[in-house]
Amino acid sequence: MLTTATAARAPQMPAAAQGWRDNQQASRRIADALHTLQDKLPIQRRVVHAGDKIYQAGDAFGCLHVVHSGIFKIINSAADGREQVVGFHFKGDWLGFDGIAAGQYGCDAVAMDTGEVWSFRYQALFEACAQHPELLSLLHEAMSREISRDRESLLSLCTLSADARVADFLRYWAESLAQRGLRTDQITLRLTRAEIGNYLGMKLETVSRAMSRLARDKVIQFSERGRRDVQIPDVAALSAFVQRSLTPAGETLQ
Amino acid sequence: MLTTATAARAPQMPAAAQGWRDNQQASRRIADALHTLQDKLPIQRRVVHAGDKIYQAGDAFGCLHVVHSGIFKIINSAADGREQVVGFHFKGDWLGFDGIAAGQYGCDAVAMDTGEVWSFRYQALFEACAQHPELLSLLHEAMSREISRDRESLLSLCTLSADARVADFLRYWAESLAQRGLRTDQITLRLTRAEIGNYLGMKLETVSRAMSRLARDKVIQFSERGRRDVQIPDVAALSAFVQRSLTPAGETLQ
DNA sequence: CGATGTGTTGACCGGGTTCAAACAATGTGG
DNA sequence: CCACATTGTTTGAACCCGGTCAACACATCG
Known part of the structure; x- marks a missing residue:
């Protein structure tokens, strides 16, 4: 549907008010997305506590996950033991995209406090997407946002x-x-x-x-x-x- | 379809031979993907030369692109003028994922030598995906691979x-x-x-x-x-x- | 209470930056 | 053809930001 996350700006609006409106929109988008998901898919809910691992690098990929509450960190661990925190995920963010291509997760996803994750079979999502384009839109936007975010990290790391x-x-x-x-x-x-x-x-x-x-x-x-x-x-x-x-x-x- | 990019390993195989087989598989996967794309979608082909921009940060998003030949660099430029090369793309790699969520590209994509890119409307791809699951698989694997690659960059940058x-x-x-x-x-x-x-x-x-x-x-x-x-x-x-x-x-x- | 994990601050050191000079490759115009 | 400018690469010397090591403060918890 090509829905844009941030609609056209209103340049005459004060920056602070603009920022507040953007945040409102984002909050709304996230709530809507969670709503759509639980409407269209069989979801496995799970309450987690600080330190719990949602998945580990090497685990066979089968599920994607969405943060319903809490904060999660993603850790990329190399074979030689190097461990690198590569991202944080908040409410509405997805977890596990890196597993799709490889067939297994490439990172650990760890809860940083008490929270709830919604999990569902990628296969089920995949099939549901053919029926419900809005679901597909959601998914693509989430992946796209993740890519953009990673590039922001690279930018600030290097500059x-x-x-x-x-x-x-x-x-x-x-x-x-x-x-x-x-x-x-x-x-x-x-x-x-x-x-x-x-x-x-x-x-x-x-x-x-x-x-x-x-x-x-x-x-x-x-x-x-x-x-x-x-x-x-x-x-x-x-x-x-x-x-x-x-x-x-x-x-x-x- | 949950196809995995790298199939189950054969541990008894010498590492060099293993690597050669992996590369063969990757090469095959890329060729198949390009083949599938041109079968299923109306494609706009474009020959480019060193320095040509496929798109720029700020351009309205509408198309995704796939590298058919040549090498391309992705440049993330901040509002304050900082410019950061955040990735390189080779044959079979996609360009423009970061535009999906934002509605506009967030980076520049620049050709580094003579090459050819295939472009197509995201809208067309989106609709075709509902009909052809293998197309959807392709797309998701490409996005997944991009996310994994970015995380590898973060790992080596930091460690x-x-x-x-x-x-x-x-x-x-x-x-x-x-x-x-x-x-x-x-x-x-x-x-x-x-x-x-x-x-x-x-x-x-x-x-x-x-x-x-x-x-x-x-x-x-x-x-x-x-x-x-x-x-x-x-x-x-x-x-x-x-x-x-x-x-x-x-x-x-x- | 001591034990442990975390945060702060100081002193020193070293890897990477900065500044600078020289060299190589390429192109331009006379 | 050479003189010259331009762009990119290499290497040296000095400097400095961030790493390393260490001491101490301050929690929480058994």
């Missing part, structure tokens, strides 16, 4: 300094929450510094230092109870920080 | 040293050629050191130094006519180099 990468990560995280209708001014990271560092291609000490600097610059703020809780008064300030750190000198590039 | 990344890149490039039935002992890189560096998240000088070291270690060899031509007598030696550089000290980890 940003460590501090900027951390800022960009927090922006991404807050954005992801906002798109699910959750508050972002006060978020609880369910990751250790080591996990963040792994994802961002840096060491935990560097993450810690970067966050301290962000706090010193008032871009973020630590909650009084624990350094895992981060207050982000203004998400746009994180983007601004990233931009600022792109131009070391005050380049007046107009 | 490998500069030298190892260059070695791994050459291995990937040779492997990609081998899977298309092309020779790998003597390849001509159609990229500058700067482009390789951009893709690998390092500067061109670092690429140059890394390649000099690889040549000094006899893992690769420069052709007499120009440093763009690289001879790879043994692709496995590149993998071995990567593994070697993982363990700085001689860790006898059994």
Whole structure:
């Protein structure tokens, strides 16, 4: 149906209001998608807790999964033991696409807190797609979004300094929450510094230092109870920080 | 149909022969896929030359493309001017998946040499998929493979040293050629050191130094006519180099 | 309480960047 | 044909960002 996720912009609208509308739309899209799925497919629901594995690299592929609640991390582990967090998945995101071509999953999918995943046989989805084009649309858009997201990761990995990468990560995280209708001014990271560092291609000490600097610059703020809780008064300030750190000198590039 | 790209292994087979069989299979799969596509869909063929853009970030999405010959690079450009090469596409690879969800392409796709792309309306493919499940299978496997490949990139970006990344890149490039039935002992890189560096998240000088070291270690060899031509007598030696550089000290980890 | 896991901060070091110079390959125009 | 410009590659030297190692703070939990 070629439905677009973000409709044509309204340039005369203030940026903040625009962002809010986008998030509303995203939230709506996700809710609709989950609704469509449970209408059209036999679904296996499963409640999971922190540390539970939805699937592991090497497991025979047969099912795709959709996050109904909770947050999940995807870990790509090489044969030689290297482990790399390659992505995080929130409500409405799909899990397991990498298994389709290979016939087996290529990564581990691990729950980071209590949540619920919906699973269904890929075969069943495949057949249902022929009957219900909207289902096919859903699937393709989800895969497309995943590809785009991975490329964003590559971009920030290759072009940003460590501090900027951390800022960009927090922006991404807050954005992801906002798109699910959750508050972002006060978020609880369910990751250790080591996990963040792994994802961002840096060491935990560097993450810690970067966050301290962000706090010193008032871009973020630590909650009084624990350094895992981060207050982000203004998400746009994180983007601004990233931009600022792109131009070391005050380049007046107009 | 849940067809798997790489069938069950035959463990008693020598690794080299196994690799050769895998490449044969891949080559066959690609040829079959192209065949299926032109059978089932109205295709727009287009010959392109080095530098030609198949599409640009921001262009309205409407078509998907498949590489029939030549090599293409995908460039993700941020609003602030950062440009990042996020992937290379060879014969049989698809272009444009990132446009499905957003309604517009998110990257540029640029030809690196003379080649041919097959394009078709996403809408037409979408409708044909309902009739021809094998078409849908093709599409999903291609998207799945793309996601897996991006994650491989993330893994090597985050876990490998500069030298190892260059070695791994050459291995990937040779492997990609081998899977298309092309020779790998003597390849001509159609990229500058700067482009390789951009893709690998390092500067061109670092690429140059890394390649000099690889040549000094006899893992690769420069052709007499120009440093763009690289001879790879043994692709496995590149993998071995990567593994070697993982363990700085001689860790006898059994 | 000690034990364990996590986060912060400092001091030092090294791999990769930056800056610079020289060289190679290719093309252009006289 | 050579002089010259252009673009890409190589290599050296100095510098710096982020890694490494270490000490300490601060939770939670048995």
